[in-house]
Amino acid sequence: MSSPLILLVEDNELNRDMLTRRLVRAGYRVEPAGDGEQALTRMRELNPDLVLMDMNLPVMDGWSACRAARAEESLASIPIIALTAHAMESDRKVAMEAGCDDYATKPIDFPGLLVKIQKLTDAA
Amino acid sequence: MSLRRRLTLSLFAILLLFSINVGTHFWGSFARNQSMVAYRNTVNAAQLSTEVEQLLLEQRQRILVLSTLRGTTDDDLDTVELSQAEREIETIITRIRSLGDLSHDVTQLHYQRLWDSASTMLNDWLTYYRNYNDPSVEQDVEDPAVFLEVSQLLEELEQRQAFVALQRAKIIDRTIALTDRITVIGFIASILLTGTLGFFLIRYTNASLKRLKTGTQRIGSGDLNYRIKDMDDKGELGELADAFNDMSDKLRNAINEVRRAKDSADDANAAKSMFLANVSHELRTPLNAIIGYSEMLHDELADPREVDRPQFRQDLDKIILSGRQLLGLIDDILDLSKIETGKMELHAELFKPGEVIRELCDSLVPVVNRQDNQLEVEGLDGLPNMFSDAQKFRQILTNLLSNASKFTESGRIRLSARTLEEPRGWLEFSVSDTGIGMDADQQKRVFEAFIQAEDSTSANYGGTGLGLAICKEFCELMGGHISVESEPGVGSTFTVAVPADPGSGHAAA
Numbered sequence: 001m002s003s004p005l006i007l008l009v010e011d012n013e014l015n016r017d018m019l020t021r022r023l024v025r026a027g028y029r030v031e032p033a034g035d036g037e038q039a040l041t042r043m044r045e046l047n048p049d050l051v052l053m054d055m056n057l058p059v060m061d062g063w064s065a066c067r068a069a070r071a072e073e074s075l076a077s078i079p080i081i082a083l084t085a086h087a088m089e090s091d092r093k094v095a096m097e098a099g100c101d102d103y104a105t106k107p108i109d110f111p112g113l114l115v116k117i118q119k120l121t122d123a124a
Numbered sequence: 125m126s127l128r129r130r131l132t133l134s135l136f137a138i139l140l141l142f143s144i145n146v147g148t149h150f151w152g153s154f155a156r157n158q159s160m161v162a163y164r165n166t167v168n169a170a171q172l173s174t175e176v177e178q179l180l181l182e183q184r185q186r187i188l189v190l191s192t193l194r195g196t197t198d199d200d201l202d203t204v205e206l207s208q209a210e211r212e213i214e215t216i217i218t219r220i221r222s223l224g225d226l227s228h229d230v231t232q233l234h235y236q237r238l239w240d241s242a243s244t245m246l247n248d249w250l251t252y253y254r255n256y257n258d259p260s261v262e263q264d265v266e267d268p269a270v271f272l273e274v275s276q277l278l279e280e281l282e283q284r285q286a287f288v289a290l291q292r293a294k295i296i297d298r299t300i301a302l303t304d305r306i307t308v309i310g311f312i313a314s315i316l317l318t319g320t321l322g323f324f325l326i327r328y329t330n331a332s333l334k335r336l337k338t339g340t341q342r343i344g345s346g347d348l349n350y351r352i353k354d355m356d357d358k359g360e361l362g363e364l365a366d367a368f369n370d371m372s373d374k375l376r377n378a379i380n381e382v383r384r385a386k387d388s389a390d391d392a393n394a395a396k397s398m399f400l401a402n403v404s405h406e407l408r409t410p411l412n413a414i415i416g417y418s419e420m421l422h423d424e425l426a427d428p429r430e431v432d433r434p435q436f437r438q439d440l441d442k443i444i445l446s447g448r449q450l451l452g453l454i455d456d457i458l459d460l461s462k463i464e465t466g467k468m469e470l471h472a473e474l475f476k477p478g479e480v481i482r483e484l485c486d487s488l489v490p491v492v493n494r495q496d497n498q499l500e501v502e503g504l505d506g507l508p509n510m511f512s513d514a515q516k517f518r519q520i521l522t523n524l525l526s527n528a529s530k531f532t533e534s535g536r537i538r539l540s541a542r543t544l545e546e547p548r549g550w551l552e553f554s555v556s557d558t559g560i561g562m563d564a565d566q567q568k569r570v571f572e573a574f575i576q577a578e579d580s581t582s583a584n585y586g587g588t589g590l591g592l593a594i595c596k597e598f599c600e601l602m603g604g605h606i607s608v609e610s611e612p613g614v615g616s617t618f619t620v621a622v623p624a625d626p627g628s629g630h631a632a633a
Contacts, residue, residue, distance in 0.1 A: 012409060012413070014413040014417075014442050014445075014446060015409070015412055015413055015416065017442075018413060018416040018417050018420060018442075019416065021420060022416065022419075022420050022423075025420075025423065056405070085404070085405040085406075085408035085409050085412065086401065086404075086405055087404055087405075087408065088401060105408075106408045106409065106411070106412035107408060107411045107412040107414075107415040107416065108412060108415075108416060110416070110419055
């Protein structure tokens with residue numbers, strides 16, 4: 001059985017590079033996307049096991065992408081973890097309302113993120 | 125009509141009616157008096173006439189008796205008898221004179237005729253008495269015609285006087301009736317007028333007062349749009365209503381002002397909260413890289429496999445870059461907070477603006493090239509030296525060039541410098557790009573602190589939206605100003621104009 005495939009949606013180059021490498025080291029397969037629209041296209045293409053989605057994205061932001069994914073039958077069941085530098089409690093609420101399954105605040109607590117990913121991929 | 129005028133007019137009208145009443149009353153009294161006098165005169169005259177008639181009759185009887193005696197006896201009149209007769213005739217004359225006093229214009233003629241006849245007859249009688257004792261004097265006093273004529277005249281005068289008195293009494297009675305009527309009418313009119321005036325005064329004043337009361341209650345209960353309208357009274361009460369309306373206008377303006385002030389304070393507060401959220405967001409992005417790479421490197425070091433040294437070095441560079449970015453951000457925030465608290469100062473030094481620009485352009489090459497942009501610089505030769513804050517000058521242009529690079533892709537960024545003719549001693553630096561541009565609304569707010577053209581811009585292009593606010597503050601600190609011209613989709617041009625030496629007199633220009 002191959003390792004779970006994670007779609008990482010992140011516009012910041014450094015953060016994308018860093019997270020990709022750390023996830024790969026943790027044993028996941030990682031595919032990148034740079035904005036919300038690209039994320040939806042890649043989700044349809046790859047049918048990933050999980051999506052890590054930054055919320056502040058160009059072209060289409062994370063919340064819109066999330067809502068679009070939830071509205072699309074083939075994508076509705078793919079778990080999404082929101083990544084955001086917005087640290088307020090209200091931001092968490094907005095993300096959950098948009099249809100995210102979980103939420104992680106930057107700077108990311110990587111072991112904590114791995115636990116969340118594990119939980120969602122195991123459940124799937 | 126004003127309340128005062130209304131009251132004054134009413135008062136005058138009532139006083140006038142009152143005066144008329146008093147006047148007619150006096151007139152009536154006078155007429156009554158006249159009537160009384162006329163009546164008394166008539167009575168007196170009648171009495172006098174009767175008396176005179178009686179006296180004349182008696183006197184004639186005596187003379188007739190004496191005349192008979194004179195013919196038959198030789199008795200003389202003694203002096204006592206003579207003087208008594210004289211006295212009696214004198215009395216008659218006096219009485220007739222009194223009658224004259226009682227006669228008036230209309231009866232004067234009758235009286236005169238009576239007087240003429242009577243005085244002639246009485247004189248004859250007197251002469252008769254005086255010559256009685258002298259038999260040589262022939263006297264004829266027995267002719268009844270003279271006496272009858274006098275009696276006739278006396279009676280006519282009496283009748284005439286009675287008639288005239290009656291006529292006058294009639295006229296006077298009519299006058300009395302008239303004055304009585306006038307008095308009654310005047311009295312009733314006074315009452316009616318007073319009542320009517322009082323009624324309308326009370327009604328109008330009451331209506332106005334009611335409107336005033338309603339108005340003040342409405343205004344008092346907070347309905348500041350309420351206007352006291354349709355005041356019947358254009359005078360004092362109308363003015364009072366106007367004053368109330370004015371007051372509520374001013375009150376409403378004041379409340380609106382307070383509301384606006386509160387709104388703008390709320391806006392400022394919201395902007396600060398937004399700013400804090402943005403600052404938090406922006407600090408977390410580089411921190412995420414720093415912590416993420418550090419933890420990753422830490423893990424790699426713990427890995428028994430050999431570390432990829434070139435990769436390791438690259439990763440460290442990324443940590444350093446993120447750290448620097450973080451520092452820049454913190455500097456911006458501090459700068460702005462210094463400006464806001466008024467602690468930012470100008471450190472003037474002599475420098476060559478051309479050299480400063482060249483240096484900063486060199487250091488910005490990586491930033492400009494990141495999105496495949498080309499940088500053109502012109503007009504640096506021949507710029508005069510500046511005696512100003514070089515550090516701030518550098519920061520202004522660095523911010524403008526970084527912004528232009530950030531919002532432009534595969535385009536051209538141009539920095540041009542020139543000396544201004546007017547105001548003298550000023551320099552102008554403009555940075556134009558062929559980037560996304562801004563609409564009029566965004567241009568208006570672009571220099572406000574904590575604001576980027578729109579929230580989504582922050583997502584697309586990053587930054588706290590502090591750069592331009594800092595540029596504006598720095599330009600003003602240096603005695604100059606900054607402006608922007610832009611068109612969406614075409615590009616933006618930011619123009620900075622500053623005096624070469626803010627300390628010289630030209631700075632004020």
